Amino acid sequence: MPLSKNTEKYVRSLSQKKFRQLHNRFIGEGDKLVKEILSNESIKIEILFALEEWYAENEQLVKSRQSKVEIVSSKELRKISQLKTPNQVLVVAEQLDVQLNPKDVQSSWSLYLDRIQDPGNMGTLLRIADWFDIRTVFYAPSSAETYNPKVIQASMGAFLRVQHIEMEFEDLQQQFPDLPTYATVMNGTSVHDAKNNQKGIITLGNEGKGIASEIIAKTDHKITIPSYGKSKMESLNVAVAAGIICAVLKKK
Amino acid sequence: MPLSKNTEKYVRSLSQKKFRQLHNRFIGEGDKLVKEILSNESIKIEILFALEEWYAENEQLVKSRQSKVEIVSSKELRKISQLKTPNQVLVVAEQLDVQLNPKDVQSSWSLYLDRIQDPGNMGTLLRIADWFDIRTVFYAPSSAETYNPKVIQASMGAFLRVQHIEMEFEDLQQQFPDLPTYATVMNGTSVHDAKNNQKGIITLGNEGKGIASEIIAKTDHKITIPSYGKSKMESLNVAVAAGIICAVLKKK
Numbered sequence: 405m406p407l408s409k410n411t412e413k414y415v416r417s418l419s420q421k422k423f424r425q426l427h428n429r430f431i432g433e434g435d436k437l438v439k440e441i442l443s444n445e446s447i448k449i450e451i452l453f454a455l456e457e458w459y460a461e462n463e464q465l466v467k468s469r470q471s472k473v474e475i476v477s478s479k480e481l482r483k484i485s486q487l488k489t490p491n492q493v494l495v496v497a498e499q500l501d502v503q504l505n506p507k508d509v510q511s512s513w514s515l516y517l518d519r520i521q522d523p524g525n526m527g528t529l530l531r532i533a534d535w536f537d538i539r540t541v542f543y544a545p546s547s548a549e550t551y552n553p554k555v556i557q558a559s560m561g562a563f564l565r566v567q568h569i570e571m572e573f574e575d576l577q578q579q580f581p582d583l584p585t586y587a588t589v590m591n592g593t594s595v596h597d598a599k600n601n602q603k604g605i606i607t608l609g610n611e612g613k614g615i616a617s618e619i620i621a622k623t624d625h626k627i628t629i630p631s632y633g634k635s636k637m638e639s640l641n642v643a644v645a646a647g648i649i650c651a652v653l654k655k656k
Numbered sequence: 657m658p659l660s661k662n663t664e665k666y667v668r669s670l671s672q673k674k675f676r677q678l679h680n681r682f683i684g685e686g687d688k689l690v691k692e693i694l695s696n697e698s699i700k701i702e703i704l705f706a707l708e709e710w711y712a713e714n715e716q717l718v719k720s721r722q723s724k725v726e727i728v729s730s731k732e733l734r735k736i737s738q739l740k741t742p743n744q745v746l747v748v749a750e751q752l753d754v755q756l757n758p759k760d761v762q763s764s765w766s767l768y769l770d771r772i773q774d775p776g777n778m779g780t781l782l783r784i785a786d787w788f789d790i791r792t793v794f795y796a797p798s799s800a801e802t803y804n805p806k807v808i809q810a811s812m813g814a815f816l817r818v819q820h821i822e823m824e825f826e827d828l829q830q831q832f833p834d835l836p837t838y839a840t841v842m843n844g845t846s847v848h849d850a851k852n853n854q855k856g857i858i859t860l861g862n863e864g865k866g867i868a869s870e871i872i873a874k875t876d877h878k879i880t881i882p883s884y885g886k887s888k889m890e891s892l893n894v895a896v897a898a899g900i901i902c903a904v905l906k907k908k
Contacts, residue, residue: 524776528893528896531889531892531893531896532892532893532896534887534888534889535881535883535884535887535889535892536883536884536885536887537883537884537885537886537887558893560889560890561888561889562889565888595903596907629787629903630907631787631788631789632787632788632789632906633788633789634789635786635787635788635789636786636813636817637783637786637787637812637813637814638812640783640784640787640899641780641783641784641810641895641899643893643895643896644780644783644784644895644896644898644899645899646896647892647893647896647897647899647900648899648900648903651847651881651900651903651904652903652904654884655848655882
């Protein structure tokens, strides 16, 4: 049965943040990500669109889930895909429930992302969190939305495994008043020498503007990644900085 | 005088690698980068296109250099710009002479980039090199070209300060047979425990495929960035990995 105009319109609408939020949905595309979604029983899948060949190979997996299935042609897939090169399969699924685990936050590392704008950076930051077993990533309300297709793609599946929770920094501090806070700044203590009890909130800031001064003022530890030689760079890319800080702090 | 059709055609042709290589030129855009280019006397500038306001503010700096100048309208700038939002000024300049400094390479860290495909990653890698005072970045012939406008933008000016040299890994090893080589792999020694005399070649690999097996086979030290918990990620983004390795190895 050919793809209905209404279905096409609905899926295409989910390329926009406002419709993703209205319907509480996101789009996952491509063999690898869709298989991961199908294998994750906590994700509610609304509908799966697949090329016939892909479906034939993955019928068992698909049938293990209660999901509507539509077999589509390459041409139809192209109409609803958000990728330049559509890749065999696409699902529409429910956004994950946010489940803040206060005990987890209280006893380990979390990230706070202050207005990260670039979806590629946002996705890479989730990927870093997952690598370093950081279970919770908080982000300021004006950050890139974590269900943006480019975030999803850059996160390589980590957006499914790491909790991402929108919250003002102030509210986060009110909820966890004893948790040490770290901010990456220009002239702080070297990250290699930072006081570290293997728990706390690591804040990273906007690509151009850095961390808001109100947040820095409320932060316990101001840390810096040392540069060498006569480097004229003002900063590292925010995801690179996050990776270095996590690698160094987790090591101790 | 309005921009001639020929000039327009010439500048636009430089958005393509083959013409950049044919003419040995690159394009720098935007207030910040152009000021850096103007302040760097080792760069030969062929022609500068500026909006009248920008020129009025920066006349002194421009006149300090022997460069043809064309005052253009916003509309004309848009025609030759490679940015989505053209930014006041654009220069066409000569690609930098490659000056391999064997003494430098022999006594410090260099990077070897094996077929990095994404220009954003390539630029970020140059930015990391600059931050950590790594003066030379070698790259495999089939990597993203370092004068690609997206590389230039992501490098934040680092492409002017770090030597980037195309070379086969084999030739590099022949030239520096005693220099220790490091490759980032899945199951190597933790980077935190890697043997380290503050010199060597750190190889990073293609985004999807990693480092070519022939290169790994010829490498002295196989190193890994430890992951934590039950991370399902197969790898970190290549620039994030490079940042962590540089931060840890430079520290010792």
